[in-house]
Amino acid sequence: MNNVSCTLTPQIASYDELVEKLKRSKVVNYYLLDIDNFSNINNAYGYEVGDKILSQISRYLHIVKPESTLLYKFNADKFVLIDERKMDSKEIVKVVDAILSFFSQTELLIDNKLELKVSLSIGISIGEGLKNISNAELAIKELRKSKRNHYHIYDKKSPFILSQEKNIYWILKIKDAVANENIVAYFQPIINNKTKKIEKYECLARLKDDDEIISPYLFMDAARLTGNLSYVTKSLIIQSFRKFTNTDFEFSINITGEDFLLGYLEFFLLRNVEKYNIAPSRVVLEMLEDITSLSNGSILKQLNSLREHGFKIAIDDFGAENSNLSRLLEIQPDYLKIDGAFIKNIVEDIKSQIIVDAIVLICKKSNIKMIAEFIHNEEVQKRVQALGIEYSQGFYFGEPKPDLIELSVSV
Numbered sequence: 001m002n003n004v005s006c007t008l009t010p011q012i013a014s015y016d017e018l019v020e021k022l023k024r025s026k027v028v029n030y031y032l033l034d035i036d037n038f039s040n041i042n043n044a045y046g047y048e049v050g051d052k053i054l055s056q057i058s059r060y061l062h063i064v065k066p067e068s069t070l071l072y073k074f075n076a077d078k079f080v081l082i083d084e085r086k087m088d089s090k091e092i093v094k095v096v097d098a099i100l101s102f103f104s105q106t107e108l109l110i111d112n113k114l115e116l117k118v119s120l121s122i123g124i125s126i127g128e129g130l131k132n133i134s135n136a137e138l139a140i141k142e143l144r145k146s147k148r149n150h151y152h153i154y155d156k157k158s159p160f161i162l163s164q165e166k167n168i169y170w171i172l173k174i175k176d177a178v179a180n181e182n183i184v185a186y187f188q189p190i191i192n193n194k195t196k197k198i199e200k201y202e203c204l205a206r207l208k209d210d211d212e213i214i215s216p217y218l219f220m221d222a223a224r225l226t227g228n229l230s231y232v233t234k235s236l237i238i239q240s241f242r243k244f245t246n247t248d249f250e251f252s253i254n255i256t257g258e259d260f261l262l263g264y265l266e267f268f269l270l271r272n273v274e275k276y277n278i279a280p281s282r283v284v285l286e287m288l289e290d291i292t293s294l295s296n297g298s299i300l301k302q303l304n305s306l307r308e309h310g311f312k313i314a315i316d317d318f319g320a321e322n323s324n325l326s327r328l329l330e331i332q333p334d335y336l337k338i339d340g341a342f343i344k345n346i347v348e349d350i351k352s353q354i355i356v357d358a359i360v361l362i363c364k365k366s367n368i369k370m371i372a373e374f375i376h377n378e379e380v381q382k383r384v385q386a387l388g389i390e391y392s393q394g395f396y397f398g399e400p401k402p403d404l405i406e407l408s409v410s411v
Contacts, residue, residue, distance in 0.1 A: 006139070007267035008357045010375065011225060012058050012062075012071055012072065012073050013070065013071065013072045013073070014072065014073060014078075015073065015074055015075065018072040018074065018080055018082075019071060019130065021072075021134070022072070022082075022129055022130050022132060023080060023130065025082070025084060025096070025128070025129070025264050026084075026128055027086075027126065027128050028082050028083065028084050028126075028127070028132065029031040029082070029084075029085070029087055029092060029095075029121055029126055029202065030080065030082055030124065030125040030126070030127070030130075030132035030133075030136055030140070031069075031080065031081040031082075031083075031095070031096065031123075031124055031136070031137075031183055032074065032078060032079075032080055032122065032123040032124075032125075032136035032137065032140060032208075033061070033078065033079045033080070033081065033099070033122050033134075034077065034078050034121045034122070035054075035057065035077040035078070035118055035119075035120060035121065035142050035168065035410070036049070036118070036119045036120065036121055036148045036149060037148075038076070038077035038118075038382075039057050039076070039077075039161070039403075041116075041118075042054060044151050045110075045114070049110055050397055052110050052115045053108055053110065053116075053118065054076075054077070055080070056108050056119065057103075058071075058072065058073070058079065060102065060103070061079060061081075061099070064085065064096060064098060064385055065095075065099070066101045068083055068085055069082060069083045069095075070083075074286070078134075081095075082387075083095070084341065087393075089153070091151070092124060092126075092230070093151070096122050096124065096151040099120065099122065100119075100120060100122070100149065100150070103117070103118060103119060103120055103121065104117075104149065105394075111192065111330075117377065119148060119149035120149065121140050121143055121144060121149065121150065121151070121152035122140075122150070122152075123135075123136035123137060123138070123139030123140035123141075123143065123151070123152060123154065124136060124139060124151060124154065125139060125153075125154045125178040126153070126154075128225045130217040134303065135154040135156075136207060138151065138154060138156060138161055138164055139153060141160075141164070142160040142161065142347040143261060144156065145160070146371065149232070155326075156220055159367065170218060170219050170221070170222035171225055171226055173207065173214075173219060173222065174219050174226055174228055175206070175221040175228075176380055177207050177208070177209070177219075178231050179227050181203055181235070182206050182207060182208040182209070182296070183206070183207060183208075183231070183232055183236070184205075184206050184213070184239070185203050185204070185205065185206070185235075185236055185240055185402070186203075186204045186205075186206050186213075186400035186401060186402055187202070187203055187240075187243065187251075187400060187402070187404055187407060188199045188201060188202050188204060188393060188399065188400040188401075189201055189393070189397055189398045189400060189404075189407065190252075190371060190390060190391050190392070190393045191201060191392045191393070191397050191407070192208070192390070192391060193385050193389065193391060193392055194390070194404050195386070196232040196326035196407075198249070198397075198405075198407050199249070199250065199391070200250035200252065200284070200391070201249055201250075201251045201252070202252045202253065202254075202286070202393065202400075203236055203239075203240040203243075203251055203253050203254075204216065204236075204254070204400050205220075205232050205235070205236050206400075207253070208217050221230070224258070228260045229256050229259070230256075230258060230259055230262055230264065232254060233253070233254070233256060233259050233265075233278055234268060235268065235385045235409065236254070236274060237253055237268065237272055238255055240253055241273075241275070241278050241299075241394055242276060244276075244278065244282070245276045245277060245278065246264060247325075247404070248282075249282070250281075250282045250283075250284060250312075251282065251283065251284065251285060251308065252283075252285070252286040252335075253283065253284070253285060254286050254287075254288075254316070255285045256288070257288075257299070259297045260298070260302055261298075261301070263298070263302070265302065265306070266302060266305055266306055269283070269306070269309075269311065270309065273277050273356070277395075279310065280309050280310030280311045280313075281310045281312065282332065283311050283312065284311075284312040284335060285306060285312070285313055285314065286289055286314040286315075286316050286337070287315055287316060288315070288316050288317060293350065293375060300330075300331075300362065303331065305311075309313050312334040312335065313331065313333040313334055313335075314333055314334060314335035314337060314371070315331070315333045315335070315337065316326065316337045317337065317339045318336050318337060318338055318339060318359065319339075328362075328366075328368075329366060331361045332366070332368070333368060334368070334369065335368065335369050335370070335371055335391075336363055336368050336369070336371070337370075337371045337372075337373055337388070337393075338356060338359055338370060338371050338372050338373065339373075340351060340373040340374030340394075341374075342355050342356050343356065343372045343373055343374045343375065343380065343394075344374040344376060344380065346380060346383050346384070347379050347383055357387070359386065360387050360389065364388070367390065369389070369390045370389045370391065371389070371391040371392070371393055372384045372389045372391070372392050372393070372394075373393050373394060374393075374394050375392045375395075375396045375397065376393030376394055376395050376396050377396055378396070380394075380396070381396060
């Protein structure tokens, strides 16, 4: 094993010089070298040691890289090699294997007392211009889903890259929707199974794109990535309060973990309660079941405070993979929405029947009212009523619409 202490560092070209080089070049072999877990080194030993490690890595790269390549500093813990030779895949792999092998066998010696090893992840892009920068980043991102201390060549046809491009598309869409106020509220009725009447509505976010209305399943991840989840929630609250001002309906609004972590929810809800003259008891805050993990104590504190103001609490998708009975009893929600995956199959699937039976028993003993989602036909609705589930929701009664609707089926 090599053990080397370096004191002199050859000059290395800057990021700006890299950009200018790419602008002038045609097809190049672009290698992005990212030091694995470098933030851990900074945290453990301090930034001064981190800088010395980067200096040594730079020197070693000058030694191990092919003479035909140019070396650039990309940012804090990344370097770039550019090779303008026409190379086949075997030649490219030979270059990265030599670099990876060198660092796997070499210990860095800092100030003649600290010895440590580093590993690299290498993303490779073969192409023209500045697009190499993002392509190599995506190659590393795909690589690190499964391993480190290795390399990956960008392939625009890989499932991972296709999914990333789809995410980028929706990120741009959500940014445009936020800028142009194109997040719109839709409303789906919830039926009281005793009175057979619409008693409440769930308020759902949609994205308006020209004449098309987009489901949240397509854009909510993009909203999360761009930090716009709270904007979606706030927009939904304002539109819903406005819609229900002159009605007697109860209505539910979906709340995310980010809304709680940002700490704005109580103030924003109370401000709109006053503005639109809505009694808090008519507002149900519907949380995804995974929020009920409540590892953050402030979330439970906020829930208790909202309940004291009169707001009601519902847990959505109960019975899914994150279900936690002890947390359910701790929160004591007013409503529990049974995961639609079990309701839609309840007639023919024995496992769904067993799970729903268990949830019904728990809720009856805990005085929690239930809402069955995904009611799509009369047979499922009859089974839900027979179980004593208090409320039903689904396309059988009505799809989400921009306006409140009349009940179109007899129950």
